[in-house]
Each structure stands twice: as C-alpha cells, then as structure tokens.
Amino acid sequence: MLLFFFMVVTVLRDQQVRVKFSVPDADQVQKLKNQTLITNIYIGRALNPFIGSMPQIQINDAFIHKENLDQAVRQQTASDFRHQSGPAITVLKVDKEVPMGLVTDVKTALRKAQRLKITYIANAGE
Numbered sequence: 001m002l003l004f005f006f007m008v009v010t011v012l013r014d015q016q017v018r019v020k021f022s023v024p025d026a027d028q029v030q031k032l033k034n035q036t037l038i039t040n041i042y043i044g045r046a047l048n049p050f051i052g053s054m055p056q057i058q059i060n061d062a063f064i065h066k067e068n069l070d071q072a073v074r075q076q077t078a079s080d081f082r083h084q085s086g087p088a089i090t091v092l093k094v095d096k097e098v099p100m101g102l103v104t105d106v107k108t109a110l111r112k113a114q115r116l117k118i119t120y121i122a123n124a125g126e
Contacts, residue, residue, distance in 0.1 A: 019044035021095035025125035044095035
C-alpha cells in the first residue's frame with residue numbers, strides 16, 4: 001500500500017534543470033490547461049560555477065550559446081512537431097535578474113522558428 005502511494009504521488013522529470021532561476025511575481029496568473037505540448041526553456045545562472053557567472057540558456061538538458069540559438073530552436077521545433085499534433089507551447093522559465101536583452105534574443109529565435117505561443121512562469125503576487 002505504501003508503494004502504491006509513492007507511485008501515485010511521485011512526478012518524474014524528463015529534464016534536469018541546470019540553471020538557477022527565481023521567477024518574478026505577477027498580478028494576473030493563469031494555469032496552463034494542456035500541459036502535454038510544452039517545451040521548457042530555462043534562462044538563468046548555471047548551477048555549476050565552472051561554467052561561468054553569465055546567464056545561460058538551457059533547452060532540454062543542454063546549454064545553448066546565444067549564437068547557436070536559432071539552430072537549437074529549429075531542431076527542437078522539428079522534434080516537437082514530429083512527436084505531437086497541435087500547436088506547441090514554449091514555456092520560458094527566466095530568472096528575474098536576467099537582462100531583458102537575452103530574453104528578447106530568445107523570443108526572436110522562437111519567432112523565426114514559428115514558435116508563436118510563449119508563456120512565462122511567474123509566482124502569483126498580491
């Protein structure tokens with residue numbers, strides 16, 4: 001019976017988060033209804049101090065350099081559309097200390113790859 005409880009409550013992650021991010025607060029927050037067509041992009045400082053102190057972009061389990069961002073997003077889009085039907089949602093999990101210029105570069109790469117549904121993760125503010 002105890003084993004059944006842990007099987008029900010345990011959530012398995014398919015990606016390992018390798019960046020540290022503290023999401024900002026927001027006034028209007030909505031929960032995503034369909035969470036099957038989601039691609040997560042993490043932007044924040046790397047957990048490993050040997051990588052550096054600059055903000056890093058993580059797609060799946062790999063760090064992506066800003067110069068290779070267009071190619072990485074196109075590869076991820078091709079992979080998503082092969083496995084899923086319907087519009088895919090890209091979720092940006094961004095640290096609140098990351099410069100907005102880096103977020104704009106990611107959004108531009110997403111726009112070029114026709115990933116037009118973008119959602120930000122935020123805490124519910126007061």
